[in-house]
Amino acid sequence: QKEVEQNSGPLSVPEGAIASLNCTYSDRGSQSFFWYRQYSGKSPELIMFIYSNGDKEDGRFTAQLNKASQYVSLLIRDSQPSDSATYLCAVNPPGNTGKLIFGQGTTLQVKP
């Protein structure tokens, strides 16, 4: 079992729709969770982080964390073509400050 799993996609949504990206992790003791966006040929950009169960909203982005189910998700409201990118879920394993374990990423395509 991979430590951090994501559906590779592509996930295709029409412009203006809600895109839902999902991630599961294996280490139940993990406390910190991050979402990065990576455009083709560019480096990852941190867009959200969440440490507590529940929802965290920032503009059009909402991160959701359910530690009991070991599940993190990212919702993008009013999706725009400029949101088309690979979204990487990252988890900080317990007792390993400074180390992130990444999923393989989900490719999102937003069609005009």
Add this chain to the structure above:
Amino acid sequence: KAGVTQTPRYLIKTRGQQVTLSCSPISGHRSVSWYQQTPGQGLQFLFEYFSETQRNKGNFPGRFSGRQFSNSRSEMNVSTLELGDSALYLCASSLRGQEAFFGQGTRLTVV
């Protein structure tokens, strides 16, 4: 506020050579971590330094090493390069090891 700066941006090396990559973190950030990104393996953690000490190490061979200086700048060295070392090498900085911000990366090609 300046971001994370990595140099050089591109490198071409021959098998068997060694290479040193440099990373300057965001001002005030004391944690620097290094990652290797390849199409097949994705983003993999190499190591992390905090206040000149290696705090964490990933599952890479000893040919991969790093260090951090007193000004928090970090270098990564790969000795005896292999074709499989061709990758994008990314450096990330953070205040204490939580939210990490990536540099533009160094694209290494081994021929």
